[in-house]
Amino acid sequence: MFKIDHDLHNHSGLSLCSADHSFSAKHILDHAAEVGYKMIALTNHTWDGMIPGATPYYQQQGLDHIKKALPLPSHEGIEFLFGCETEYCGGDRLALHPSHYDDFDIIIVPTNHFSGQLGLVCPSELDNANDWMYLQIERLEELLRIDLPYERVGIAHLQWFEADKEHIPSILAHEKRYYNVFKEYANRGAGIELNASAFKYTDPDEREAYEALNPRKKYSQCVSYDKMLWLFSIAKDAGCKFYVGSDSHTSERLDWPEKYLPRIIKDLGLTEKDKFVPCERG
Numbered sequence: 001m002f003k004i005d006h007d008l009h010n011h012s013g014l015s016l017c018s019a020d021h022s023f024s025a026k027h028i029l030d031h032a033a034e035v036g037y038k039m040i041a042l043t044n045h046t047w048d049g050m051i052p053g054a055t056p057y058y059q060q061q062g063l064d065h066i067k068k069a070l071p072l073p074s075h076e077g078i079e080f081l082f083g084c085e086t087e088y089c090g091g092d093r094l095a096l097h098p099s100h101y102d103d104f105d106i107i108i109v110p111t112n113h114f115s116g117q118l119g120l121v122c123p124s125e126l127d128n129a130n131d132w133m134y135l136q137i138e139r140l141e142e143l144l145r146i147d148l149p150y151e152r153v154g155i156a157h158l159q160w161f162e163a164d165k166e167h168i169p170s171i172l173a174h175e176k177r178y179y180n181v182f183k184e185y186a187n188r189g190a191g192i193e194l195n196a197s198a199f200k201y202t203d204p205d206e207r208e209a210y211e212a213l214n215p216r217k218k219y220s221q222c223v224s225y226d227k228m229l230w231l232f233s234i235a236k237d238a239g240c241k242f243y244v245g246s247d248s249h250t251s252e253r254l255d256w257p258e259k260y261l262p263r264i265i266k267d268l269g270l271t272e273k274d275k276f277v278p279c280e281r282g
């Protein structure tokens, strides 16, 4: 059985979108020690100053900013990776310069920050779940053109955006495209993230909370567990390896992997052999 003994997607208060700027690498480590994790990663949002086009939000989150977390605190028996969550904007534009790939033990690449970074990562007129589902597969295909150190790359929070009924058949018709793209990520040794936050609203107990969200927020979340199972099963069949990420920005989400991921881990039939472990740098 695939154990939740790691959490490779965490932000600290250094990420501007954190609601608690006192939340630190030490808090993440203390939680890991408490629950017995073996490997964790700090992956704050960043935009490399060598890449033009940063918005004011990202201008404040250059590499020097996120490196303020170094040196990372340590605890016996826990490997603490220094990573980042960069940004992929389409058109072969990644917000991390190749000369800095080796600054990180793990590079988390989101291909679908469509709701939060509208205008930067996708044209502003593509502002709904249907468009985002069509764009997600394109972006996954495009990203492969970039020569990344894939054995240290995690593909963040793939999602089933809640598309309208009439679009569902044409989205499901992307199965072969997803299979081909996942096969290539598997060949290159990348990890596919099981993001606890992305699975939260697939829990029937969270349905009421989902219904209370504003329409825009709803677009970016997923309630259809069967569709997430569809998507991640394709990745599994294509031979991808998986890792767990809480996507914590404060202490609130640290225990979400245990809360929201056992179901998908069980239904995908994951074992320890399916676990992604990033290669060492260099």
Ligand SMILES: [Zn+2]
Binding pocket: 085, 110, 113, 156, 157
């Ligand atoms: Zn993200």
Ligand SMILES: [Zn+2]
Binding pocket: 009, 011, 085, 247
């Ligand atoms: Zn994140």
